[in-house]
Amino acid sequence: MTGTDALAVRDLHAGYAGTTVLDGVDFAVPAGTVVALLGRNGVGKTTFVHTVMGLLKPYSGSIRVDGHELAGAAAHTVARHGVAIVPQGRRVFAPLTVEENLRIGSRGEHGAWTRERVYELMPPLAERRAHRGDQLSGGEQQMLAIGRALLRNPRLLLLDEPSDGLAPAVVDRIAGLLEGLRGEGIAAVLVEQDLHLAFRLADEVAVMRKGRIVHRSSTADFRQDRERAHSLLGVG
Ligand SMILES: Nc1ncnc2c1ncn2[C@@H]1O[C@H](COP(=O)(O)OP(=O)(O)OP(=O)(O)O)[C@@H](O)[C@H]1O
Numbered sequence: 001m002t003g004t005d006a007l008a009v010r011d012l013h014a015g016y017a018g019t020t021v022l023d024g025v026d027f028a029v030p031a032g033t034v035v036a037l038l039g040r041n042g043v044g045k046t047t048f049v050h051t052v053m054g055l056l057k058p059y060s061g062s063i064r065v066d067g068h069e070l071a072g073a074a075a076h077t078v079a080r081h082g083v084a085i086v087p088q089g090r091r092v093f094a095p096l097t098v099e100e101n102l103r104i105g106s107r108g109e110h111g112a113w114t115r116e117r118v119y120e121l122m123p124p125l126a127e128r129r130a131h132r133g134d135q136l137s138g139g140e141q142q143m144l145a146i147g148r149a150l151l152r153n154p155r156l157l158l159l160d161e162p163s164d165g166l167a168p169a170v171v172d173r174i175a176g177l178l179e180g181l182r183g184e185g186i187a188a189v190l191v192e193q194d195l196h197l198a199f200r201l202a203d204e205v206a207v208m209r210k211g212r213i214v215h216r217s218s219t220a221d222f223r224q225d226r227e228r229a230h231s232l233l234g235v236g
């Protein structure tokens with residue numbers, strides 16, 4: 001971990017009401033790269049991204065974003081440092097239209113990403129800009145959640161299972177979309193259970209088990225080691 005990492009987490013402990021979920025997480029994302037965070041259900045992946053985002057206060061440990069210590073900072077402070085989350089389950093505002101959801105996302109901030117640019121990237125959202133959040137398909141809701149995060153002009157994107165509950169063809173479309181962002185220089189943590197998606201997008205792979213990172217390698221190395229993938233994830 002160096003000062004140039006987009007994210008550098010050390011010995012992070014966190015949980016709920018005194019219970020330990022994250023039990024000493026060390027995790028780094030080099031600037032501009034995508035690191036997949038894999039792991040079985042309930043190992044603490046969402047707890048991790050929520051803690052990085054400032055939605056959950058850690059018990060102890062360090063969370064550096066572009067070298068700034070942010071452990072324990074509020075979510076709006078973390079957001080100001082260029083971190084945005086695409087939450088598990090998407091969490092679009094059901095009664096609000098696509099346009100209104102995106103307006104909330106942008107909060108009048110200035111940067112490379114505008115609503116028009118989001119609509120260009122995701123034409124289905126442009127077609128449905130007057131539709132309510134709950135009138136969208138799962139894939140469209142995922143696009144909306146991604147668009148909302150992009151409007152924060154993030155340097156670090158926390159994607160929590162973007163494939164969750166989506167049909168394979170829709171996952172493929174979301175993957176293509178995220179691939180198209182590679183040139184933007186946005187670093188990302190990609191939490192995934194869908195290994196194909198993780199392998200397609202990530203430069204490196206980390207595996208979490210019982211609130212710790214138990215494996216880290218390049219995606220290419222991990223792909224070739226089916227036995228290891230099987231023992232760590234129960235797949236392959
Ligand atoms: N708000 C909460 N209050 C109490 N316990 C929680 C809360 N959220 C999660 N947990 C517990 O923390 C542990 C880790 O949950 P977490 O959601 O971080 O796992 P995950 O790896 O994201 O799982 P999944 O793959 O199912 O999304 C689980 O035992 C879960 O029951």
Ligand SMILES: [Mg+2]
Binds near residue numbers: 160
């Ligand atoms: Mg989760």
